[in-house]
Amino acid sequence: MSPRLCPVVRSSLIPLALALRLLAPAPVFADPPPSDGSSRAAAGAALYEKYCALCHGATAQGYAADNAPSLVTPQWLSSADDAFMVNSIALGRPDTAMAAYAKQAGGPLSDQEIADVVAFLRSRGPAYVAPQPHAPGSARKGAAIYSSSCASCHGDRSRRADAIHLANQTFLGLASDAFLYDGIARGRDGTPMKAYAGELDPEEIADVVAYLRSWSSGPPPALVRPRGGAAEGPMVVNPDGAAPEFTLRDQTYVPVDEVKRALDEGRRMILVDARVPSDWERERITGAISVPYYETAAVDRIPNDGTWVIAYCACPHHASGEVVTALRRRGYPHTAVLDEGVLVWKQRGYPMSGAAVASSAAGR
Ligand code: HEC
Numbered sequence: 622m623s624p625r626l627c628p629v630v631r632s633s634l635i636p637l638a639l640a641l642r643l644l645a646p647a648p649v650f651a652d653p654p655p656s657d658g659s660s661r662a663a664a665g666a667a668l669y670e671k672y673c674a675l676c677h678g679a680t681a682q683g684y685a686a687d688n689a690p691s692l693v694t695p696q697w698l699s700s701a702d703d704a705f706m707v708n709s710i711a712l713g714r715p716d717t718a719m720a721a722y723a724k725q726a727g728g729p730l731s732d733q734e735i736a737d738v739v740a741f742l743r744s745r746g747p748a749y750v751a752p753q754p755h756a757p758g759s760a761r762k763g764a765a766i767y768s769s770s771c772a773s774c775h776g777d778r779s780r781r782a783d784a785i786h787l788a789n790q791t792f793l794g795l796a797s798d799a800f801l802y803d804g805i806a807r808g809r810d811g812t813p814m815k816a817y818a819g820e821l822d823p824e825e826i827a828d829v830v831a832y833l834r835s836w837s838s839g840p841p842p843a844l845v846r847p848r849g850g851a852a853e854g855p856m857v858v859n860p861d862g863a864a865p866e867f868t869l870r871d872q873t874y875v876p877v878d879e880v881k882r883a884l885d886e887g888r889r890m891i892l893v894d895a896r897v898p899s900d901w902e903r904e905r906i907t908g909a910i911s912v913p914y915y916e917t918a919a920v921d922r923i924p925n926d927g928t929w930v931i932a933y934c935a936c937p938h939h940a941s942g943e944v945v946t947a948l949r950r951r952g953y954p955h956t957a958v959l960d961e962g963v964l965v966w967k968q969r970g971y972p973m974s975g976a977a978v979a980s981s982a983a984g985r
Pocket residue numbers: 669672673674675676677686687688689690692697706709710714717718719720722738781784785786787789792936940
């Protein structure tokens with residue numbers, strides 16, 4: 622089996638901190654319980670391990686999957702306010718691997734749980750100090766600096782490259798100009814983002830900030846749960862079709878084009894979306910069912926009758942790898958990971974369904 626498939630089925634482990642809290646007798650408080658920052662952080666650590674470590678890494682240093690950024694650099698912790706953190710987690714970053722985790726958006730976390738994860742991250746480094754405002758710059762001048770110095774990592778307005786997509790509207794809606802300026806000037810220790818303070822003068826940094834701001838179309842998209850996309854259809858796609866013939870790379874990965882061809886030929890298969898259900902509700906491969914990477918025991922509802930099961934995610938292998946590992950442990954004979962992931966499927970214009978697809982079709 623490919624070494625990229627993580628052998629740990631995370632969701633089967635009860636986090637220690639949570640288990641201890643469950644075992645402890647319920648305390649009786651005369652007054653409201655103290656909002657103890659360290660127990661909040663401990664609860665947040667357990668949630669982090671279950672939901673976030675897959676991509677952001679066991680110690681939140683980032684880069685475990687899909688170049689998910691560090692969440693513990695001193696520069697990030699000291700310049701990101703709680704609203705930025707909470708809403709980045711709640712709303713996610715549509716069209717990237719970062720899902721919306723808020724319950725209101727169809728994700729798994731309550732407001733309190735998101736606050737606990739933030740308390741955990743806060744416990745890992747320096748306190749927030751509001752970054753200093755700066756004199757406004759020129760977007761026109763900033764455009765030239767951006768394309769020569771930044772686009773190679775951050776992509777352009779419509780395309781993410783390897784680093785955080787700065788054109789994402791949820792990001793731009795949450796990031797203040799001062800936060801952007803500070804991030805460029807001070808960089809992020811231990812990541813590919815260097816400090817530009819020595820290389821660009823303050824006016825030039827302000828110019829780049831003005832250019833990034835010119836991409837912004839207003840406040841972040843509201844935390845509204847999409848409607849109409851939430852009913853799962855039949856589990857098997859093309860139930861009367863013949864089995865597809867896939868050639869798997871490393872015995873695990875099947876290219877998007879092969880899966881599309883098999884669907885066009887009416888082949889029988891089961892498609893599993895391994896992302897957070899909020900992503901599945903927004904936009905999924907047509908016919909896919911939802912089994913999130915942190916609830917892999919839910920694969921038990923998939924019949925073990927030899928039907929091909931193709932799991933996918935955006936990262937593009939990590940979350941789907943968890944699902945395929947769970948299936949193979951249980952002896953499902955024909956399983957694969959969609960190699961390039963759902964974002965490439967979408968780029969190719971292959972069939973997608975869900976609330977976001979329905980609303981963009983209605984807007985056309
Ligand atoms: C499937 C992979 C994946 C998982 C799981 C994941 N993230 Fe992310 N996260 C990302 C990626 C990728 C980005 C960068 C998005 C972009 O390109 O703009 C990101 C961005 C973020 C950001 C914004 C950082 C910034 O500086 O802009 C925060 C905060 C964050 N994630 C927190 C979390 C938390 C907390 C969890 C768990 C509840 C989590 N993430 C789970 C992949 C993931």
